[in-house]
Amino acid sequence: MNTIDVQGLTKRFDGFTAVDGISFEVGEGELFGLLGPNGSGKTTTIRMLVGLSRPTAGRAKILGFDLSFGITEAKRGIGVVPDSSNLYDELSARENLLFMAKLYGVPKDVREQKSEELLKLFGLYERRDDRFGTFSRGMKRALTIAAALVHDPKVLFLDEPTVGLDVVAARSLRELISDLHGKGLTIVLTTHYLEEADLLCDRIAILVKGNVVEIDTPRGLKRRAEERSVIEASFGREATDLVGDLSARLPGAEVVLLDETRVKIYGGDPSRVLEEIFEFSKERNLGLNAINSIKPSLEDAFVRITGLSPTVMAREKGGKGR
Amino acid sequence: MIRDDLRCIYLIAAKDMRTYYLKPPAVSWGMVFPVAWTLAFYLRSPSNFEDLVPGLIAMTILFSTTAAEAVVINFELRLGSLERLLLAPVSTDSVLLGKVLGGFLFGLLMTSMVTLGTALGLELHPNLSTLIPVGLISLMVFSSMGALFSVLFKEVFEAQTFLNLPRFLMVFLCGVVYPISAMPSWLQAISQLLPLTYTVEGLRAAFSASPPSSFKGLLILTVFLILFILPAMRMLRKRFE
Numbered sequence: 001m002n003t004i005d006v007q008g009l010t011k012r013f014d015g016f017t018a019v020d021g022i023s024f025e026v027g028e029g030e031l032f033g034l035l036g037p038n039g040s041g042k043t044t045t046i047r048m049l050v051g052l053s054r055p056t057a058g059r060a061k062i063l064g065f066d067l068s069f070g071i072t073e074a075k076r077g078i079g080v081v082p083d084s085s086n087l088y089d090e091l092s093a094r095e096n097l098l099f100m101a102k103l104y105g106v107p108k109d110v111r112e113q114k115s116e117e118l119l120k121l122f123g124l125y126e127r128r129d130d131r132f133g134t135f136s137r138g139m140k141r142a143l144t145i146a147a148a149l150v151h152d153p154k155v156l157f158l159d160e161p162t163v164g165l166d167v168v169a170a171r172s173l174r175e176l177i178s179d180l181h182g183k184g185l186t187i188v189l190t191t192h193y194l195e196e197a198d199l200l201c202d203r204i205a206i207l208v209k210g211n212v213v214e215i216d217t218p219r220g221l222k223r224r225a226e227e228r229s230v231i232e233a234s235f236g237r238e239a240t241d242l243v244g245d246l247s248a249r250l251p252g253a254e255v256v257l258l259d260e261t262r263v264k265i266y267g268g269d270p271s272r273v274l275e276e277i278f279e280f281s282k283e284r285n286l287g288l289n290a291i292n293s294i295k296p297s298l299e300d301a302f303v304r305i306t307g308l309s310p311t312v313m314a315r316e317k318g319g320k321g322r
Numbered sequence: 323m324i325r326d327d328l329r330c331i332y333l334i335a336a337k338d339m340r341t342y343y344l345k346p347p348a349v350s351w352g353m354v355f356p357v358a359w360t361l362a363f364y365l366r367s368p369s370n371f372e373d374l375v376p377g378l379i380a381m382t383i384l385f386s387t388t389a390a391e392a393v394v395i396n397f398e399l400r401l402g403s404l405e406r407l408l409l410a411p412v413s414t415d416s417v418l419l420g421k422v423l424g425g426f427l428f429g430l431l432m433t434s435m436v437t438l439g440t441a442l443g444l445e446l447h448p449n450l451s452t453l454i455p456v457g458l459i460s461l462m463v464f465s466s467m468g469a470l471f472s473v474l475f476k477e478v479f480e481a482q483t484f485l486n487l488p489r490f491l492m493v494f495l496c497g498v499v500y501p502i503s504a505m506p507s508w509l510q511a512i513s514q515l516l517p518l519t520y521t522v523e524g525l526r527a528a529f530s531a532s533p534p535s536s537f538k539g540l541l542i543l544t545v546f547l548i549l550f551i552l553p554a555m556r557m558l559r560k561r562f563e
Contacts, residue, residue, distance in 0.1 A: 050409060052408060076411050086403045087403070100410070
């Protein structure tokens, strides 16, 4: 039996369809990623699955409980890390964990022991009596995850867990997620960081405008991108306005602007693409710095499947693709 | 299931007491303000201070329950910490009841202190069988009123500002300071529509020598409780649809 079974899940707000009849299953112990840009419906999907929003249509089962009438039972087995660290500023780290454990009815001796264990695991034991409000963003995130684990859930939902964290904190958090996965926890992770999804997930569902456009393993998704060549070119000066002209010279290929000076060209005849880039750079005096034929990444697969630029996606969230 | 909800209601109330109520802003609005207000009237006419006691207690009930209640829900909605509570196996209604209970308990603490202080200081002997039910139901009514204002408005300052309108209207029109019988008939009619009128009536009865039956007043206060708490529950549920 699947741990999570979603069929035709839909959410509409005043005529706007945020999630449009999506279906997917998550197996026991699987780390499943929901990947997509802002507004693709990731968070709305998670909110419906954890009982914070009522679906307009469709159904979902978690741990065998149908959410339309068994949400309270399902919640006992679910841990949720929302996209913001929303514990109580006035309570200490330890008090926050104990309060959450009490809400889930964890017996006194177990909750004391579990809180201590989690504070040690997340490196917060020394700060256990400090107020949550005094913590750094990374520490707040870590404690928010600890709070989601205090009742020993079987399923963990992580909504954009590394958003707003510095590189080091994000890396250690990813290691922790990986460890939790290793311990057999079923995890649903939403992210717009392609690298994060690639690194962590067993399978990924790509969401665009409320629809699941693809579900596969990271490897499977990348394999699709391998069907066509990927060439990256880096120029010495800004090429933003010239993408249209370059595209016109490369019929059958797709030119995607990575940043002001870098482009990626998907598909087309590789030798012709290389020739045209050299020619184009010379004509427009762009000063070609580097040109590489590269092995397709998940980012390339994402571009191929969605037609979206991954850089634009990262910018939308106010962060950088990492 | 009911046991889980009851446990969560208690935990939320206890947490709110600690994080919001037992703090200077709530204490000053809940107790210092009614006491200062009453002292102002006492200084004007010190001889009949005993007459002001029921009004003082009524004001303490009104201001202590609504002091933080009117802001805690939308404050937590803004921070996202109310959602944190809803992730636990607990219903939205129970979360709201926990919030109302928090206001009730804080109000009970403040009101008990004011009542005991004035009763002992002035050697008054209120009828407890009238005082306690009127006090308890009134605490629930005004805590629910605060909760309703909290879910009616999205911004914390809006809830607090709009709540001042009925609060001060009630202070003037419900017999707290001026007797209702001395008001023009149209103001008397308005006062009958305000819950604090029945709280003051009940408390006056408890402090008078031969208290009349306050059953009717308790019944009317119960109706106000239902009128405040059911829409508050419904509106909070709607926010998570």
